[in-house]
Amino acid sequence: MKKRTVRELTALAAMSAVLEASKAALSAIPNVELVSLLFMVYTLVFGARRTLVVSFIFTGLECLVYGIGIWTADYLYVWPVLILFTYLLRRHEETWVFAVLSCFFGLSFGALCAIVTACVGGWSMAFSWWLSGIPYDVVHGVSNFIVAMLLFQPLKKALTAVCQRMKLD
């Protein structure tokens, strides 16, 4: 196993901090978020493995802020799912590819989270839970698309420069 250097740890800490800060900054607007975009750009710039670690740190931080809930189990796999799909699409450079991915992710967020709800309360509860959350999923999907179209390239450029300055391999 590769040893984690101080530089590496600093990068992980900074990545997690930016996620948490962006989440807090936009928490007033339900389902408009930068977290999905950040996870995608992180995966492309810093690599999937590092981003996966960051996703778990992020979930841990969220637990510290909001306490542990059913959503904790959701977070443990929804972000890795996004990271996985971003990784699979990593050879694409077009903004729209990631905007579409981000939109799909937003639209399916409720359905993804309903898997845990099904384990807790059975399928009928999961279904009604998903159903009642659809308007939020739609807002989430559309806002994800717009956010990615606007910010994907600038963020990717900026973070690529940061990544090079940090001399991460």
Add this chain to the structure above:
Amino acid sequence: MPVNEKKTAFPHNKAGGIRNMEEKEKKDETAAGQTPAAAPEKKKKTWVPWVICLAVIIGLLIGISSNSRPAVTTGSKSVTLTVTNKDGSTQTYEAETDAAFLSDLMTQLADTGTFSYEASSSSYGLYIEAVNGTTADYAADGAYWAIYVNGEYGQYAADAQPVEDGDSFELKYETGQGG
């Protein structure tokens, strides 16, 4: 922030990434305007079906969601609420109510009769913790107060379950997976 450092090469580039990058930068510099060759046109063709697909999915989701929203009627409704206790014994309450939601009915019954309940709000809606003094502790033994509407397992939390004339509701102490 050194955004304008031009010689950046993305770590996950296509084979021949540098050339690709240079092309891309050139395009960025010329901004929207003169488009070199047929590349952008090809791009347009590829994103259109995806965006249409997304629009269709969004349309379907909105359709599903608006059709499934329960209609609420107000006015005088006569309904019954049955409480099935831990030991299987039952109490039935009959009420004439203007309650829009089951939780309103429960509050009304609690104000006027022997019925009582405790609940907390959760991200899933109102969560019933105790009925008539019996607490269901999910953490301890998987127990919870299930809602049945006209004999069917409830689809909504008490504060989202509409009350219709003639409805019979049941609050049932259950353990483990209900349904």
